[in-house]
Amino acid sequence: MSTILISGxxxxxxxxxxxxxLDRxxxxxxxxxxxxIPPNLRDAGRRAGFQYRFCDVKSQASVRRAFATRPDAVIHAAASVGVESYLKTPMSTxxxxxxxxxxxxRAAMKTNTRLVYLSSSEVFGRNPDVPWSETSDLVLGNPAVTRWSYSASKGVCEHLINAARVQYGLPTAIVRxxxxxxxxxxxxxxxxxxVHRLLNGLPPLIYGDGNQTRCFTHVHDLIEGILRCLDRDAATGETFNLGNPREWSIRDAVRLVSEAVGSSLEPIYEDPRTTFGPGFEEIQRRSLDPSKAIRLLEWQPRIGLSAGIEDMLRWARAHPEWLRGSGGIDSALRAI
Ligand SMILES: NC(=O)c1ccc[n+]([C@@H]2O[C@H](COP(=O)([O-])OP(=O)(O)OC[C@H]3O[C@@H](n4cnc5c(N)ncnc54)[C@H](O)[C@@H]3O)[C@@H](O)[C@H]2O)c1
Structure with missing residues (x-):
């Protein structure tokens, strides 16, 4: 049994x-x-082996106190996430x-604690040379465009972590x-x-022409990949692109959700520059080469998009408070 510190x-x-x-x-x-205790952790809060603490990871004192419990490893997932965040509050991002x-x-280095960091596929920016492997280049836009602040900061964090590994031998793994x-x-x-809009009787919203592509990955598949990075020596010192290699256009993914809901509402198409400002820059294609994770982690996603959408729908129908909440209707929708 290990004690794992999770930020975010x-x-x-x-x-x-x-x-x-906790399950394992x-x-x-x-x-x-x-x-x-945040709402997502209410059930966990009733389980043995769980402890929650308020901690802003920017605070050295707070983080030091958390590490004083001598965790066996840390998974660093805290970040300011989402399009709204990096467009409206890039400083916080x-x-x-x-x-x-x-x-x-710094705290992990002091205690030589294994660190698994959640970076993002956003680090690749708009590199047109898809599918991306772990060694593909990061191709970001100009720093005057806040759209790139999240991607650039995740890239800097990867540099910091790799530097700690190279310079001080910290056992690390990076997940994108x-x-x-x-x-x-x-x-x-x-x-x-x-899902939220359709179940609330609203038409789907698509920014741009919907031909931009993404590799949608169910959270349970990701969790399995992260746990392998935590557990396996083969992951030490490595970076992994973790995603489902099946590339979907936004338009097709939205159609799949509509079919699963049984809705015939036609999508509304919006110009992202109207919503996000004239500086908004799109990533046209995002896809990955999964071979490194298959080879070193023996990891492959198992949940296809149709089954994943069914799972999300079941959950959404059982959680009316989520359905009643703000639908992100005014917020940006581009996935990270
Ligand atoms: N969801 C995705 O598709 C995706 C894709 C790529 C990378 N990631 C990365 O995975 C991680 C988790 O993302 P998520 O989707 O769960 O986002 P999320 O917004 O649901 O969770 C992030 C959590 O971090 C917390 N947080 C933010 N700033 C903090 C701080 N200063 N101190 C402590 N906690 C802080 C937030 O309160 C939030 O609970 C992030 O690092 C994100 O960049 C997510």
């Missing part, structure tokens, strides 16, 4: 990680920004990412998730927002 544990991915670790008998020290990661990293979706996700990303 109250979020979508962090809460699923918490559940999975590990202890979890969950950190997040709210003073009370960059600071929570870069300062937060530096603080976690590709368009994760599933239960508990805020309706501010393409799959949950489409």
């Amino acid at each position: 544990a109250g979020g979508f991915i962090g809460s699923h990680l918490t559940d999975a670790l 008998g590990d202890k979890v020290l969950a950190l997040d920004l709210s003073r009370k 960059i600071e929570s990412s870069v300062i937060g990661t530096r603080t976690i990293l 998730p590709f368009n994760i979706y599933g239960p508990r996700q805020r309706p501010a990303f393409i799959i949950p927002i489409t």
Whole structure:
């Protein structure tokens, strides 16, 4: 039995990680920004081996106190996530990412604690040379365009982590998730927002022509990949693109959700530059080469998009509070 510290544990991915670790008998020290146990962790809060603490990962004192519990490993998932965040509050996006990661990293280095970092497929930016392998280049736009602040800050964090590994021998693994979706996700990303709108009787919303592509990955598949990075020596010092290699256009993914709901509402197409400002830049294609994760982690996603959407629908119908909540209708929908 190990004790795993999870930053950002109250979020979508962090809460699923918490559940999975508790399920297998590990202890979890969950950190997040709210003073009370976040709603996603309420069930976990009733389970043995679970502890929650308010902790801003930018605060050295707070992070130091959390590491004083001597966790066996840390999964660093805390970040300011979503299009709204990086367009409207780029300072917070960059600071929570870069300062937060530096603080976690310093504490991990002091105690030589294994660190698994959740980066993002966003680091590849608009590299047109798809599918991306782990060694593909990061091709980002100009720093004057806030759209790239999230991608750039995740890239800097990867540099910091690799530097700690090279310079001080810290055992690390970096995960780049590709368009994760599933239960508990805020309706501010393409799959949950489409589910949310359709179940509320609203037509789907598509920015641009819908031909841009993404690799949608169910959260349970991602969690299995992260746990392998945590457990396996083969992951130490490595970076992994974790995603479902099946590439979907946004238009087809939205159609799949509509069919699953049984809705005939036609999508509304909006110009993203009207919604997000003239500087908005689209990533036309996003796809990955999964071979490294298959080889080193023996990991492959198992949940196809149709089955994943059915799972999300079941969950959404059983959670009217999620359906009643703000549908991200005014918020951006492009998935990270
Ligand atoms: N969801 C995806 O598709 C996706 C894709 C690629 C990468 N990621 C990465 O995975 C991680 C988790 O993403 P998510 O989808 O669960 O997002 P989320 O917004 O649901 O969860 C992030 C959590 O981090 C917390 N947080 C933010 N700033 C913090 C701080 N300073 N101190 C402590 N906690 C803080 C938030 O309160 C939130 O609970 C992030 O690092 C994100 O960049 C997610």
